[in-house]
Amino acid sequence: WRNAADGNPPPPRPTCNNHDDGETLAIIQCNVCGSLCADCDRFLHLHRRMRMHHRQVCKEEEEAIRVDLHEGCGRTKLFWALLLADSCTLKAMVEFREGTRPNSKAPGVVSGVCRFCGATGSSGLLEIGNICADQECQDHAHNACTKMHVCGHLCSGISGETECLPCLHGCSGDPTLKQDADDMCMICFTEALSCAPAIQLKCGHVFHLHCCRNVLSKRWAGPRITFAFSQCPICKAPMEHPVLGELLAPVLSLLEDVRRKAVMRLEYEGLDKGRADPASYAMDRYAYYVCFKCNKAYYGGEARCDAELGSGDFDPAELVCGACSDVSRAQMCPKHGTDFLEYKCRYCCSVAVFFCFGTTHFCNACHDDFQRVTNIHRDELPSCPAGPRAKQLDGDECPLHVKHPPTGEEFALGCGVCRNAHTF
Template identity: 45%
Template sequence: MATCRYCNNSLIIGQSTCSNWECQSFRATACNKVLKCGHLCGGIKDESQCLSCLYWCTTADMTSLKQKHDDVCVVCYSSPISAAPSIQLTCGHVIHFHCTKSVLAARWPGPRITFGFTLCPICQKAMEHPLLTDMLTPIRALYEEVKRMALTRLIHDGLQDTESIRTPGSQFYQDKAGFAINKYAYYICFKCQKPYFGGEARCEEQDVVENHKKEDFVCVRCSQTNIKICAHGVDHLEYKCRYCCSMARWFCFGTTHFCTLTTQF
């Protein structure tokens, strides 16, 4: 009996995909070429090279792939790789194409900018694939901007040779950029959509941050229009909390700067 190539529902002989809307959407992006072994390609149409057979029909397939057709997608964890058109990242791991696009579209969880979502869920190497270029390009540009800002602040704070960077075996050994991005918190300004410095990441109160409205995250440049502009630019200008003089993270009500602590009252 013929079955749908994605959900395994019964089919009329001669068909490869059922009428389910999700399976039909997969069909629209799937490669329909038949591999030498007789299996349909599990990749995306119009790729320069077909994905190796997910059923490991040949030794070459076993060598080029790190997963099989029945291995679960490590992004959705709800269905095997063969249940949707998939891509093989440059690191060698295979994941659903639509799952990968969803992750990149959603970007980081919460308001603080992080870039873990751009890494392969299995090996933590940067996700790379020709079909992801359009989505990854603006994300890479944002990463470079945040990295520049974080490294500048790291040097300003005199931490470019801190123990965490100098010690072999430490998480950020010889990785100044990784250490700086992990140490400092950057947010996207609601008004200009550019990243701005919001203090050290360790000071972040998760409950308070998650319950804040996105409109409250406003950079120095956009929070006041009547301030005297520093000759050195505004990238490193900071406001103090109106009530306690700690560094402000949020600009609320269109008038007032708050630190994390005062937002709890």
């Protein structure tokens, strides 16, 4: 891949003196043991007495460039730097590796290496173990597996697993493993998989345990319920792992509740015919929110309206379903109870999503502009049909297809499912 200045081929790269095959390339030159590959270097210098040997990286290894294209991201690896790029999210990172130049360690200095952050030291905790005193590394140590693979690498998985995570250094040859120790965790994209205890999801992809827990705890962004956070960032398969069961249980319960209500609404609107996956279509079409009081999912209009408005700042306490905000004591549906009770936005002909001040129902658009619409005099409010943000619409047909009091008054639309059934 590179030629000498005189046009002759470069000299052959040194091979490991500890191997008999004459093919295994050496990357380390030891003043006592000779040329060694990475595995032999690790084993031969594991004993504290052997660490006194003076070692340096072979010149050929320093200048070598390796390019890997993995499922998660592309990677260019040099001995002293690592460059990663994710074409899907357009994120990239360059990591400069310290202590990788020749003679970076003086001969005779015994130094321990933290298994998580790579910090080195010859005193304190690193004198007796492989975890430094940094609080983050100590927290990782509580969850980390302490077993060692037959190849000599520590397991990068979590403690308590019946089956260890395959070696992330490529020693196991496990076909289910699609990443390695140098790959970034595609949830945080700030640290390599080897920098914290990791888990392998059912789909085969590996992520930091604490990153999986964080994303499942924070859930979705914005008021509208979405479930992309509970999917693998790489293949979009549902996250599945025994250690995540406690966090996934309420998410799966909510998913089933939203799916059931969305499919029922789709069927009552007569839009379920001829669709390969009615449930997915219904969940993409309708916007659902979690009631702050009863923690149940409730309908808040079509998703396209929510998408146009974005997901700016909002107060979760103002997300209240029709049943919990029943200020006009609407009649309960004998068939569906209060599960589908809906209110009209006070300032337009839309289904309400927010309930504020203990008295007022807003749709998404009017809620975003509440300071203006709440100060409009009642005589200046638009008549039906009224559009979002209290705008007058053309025509005579109400978008809700119901008769209701003038704009500016609270009105219960009743059971949303039964109301839609009557319009078809």
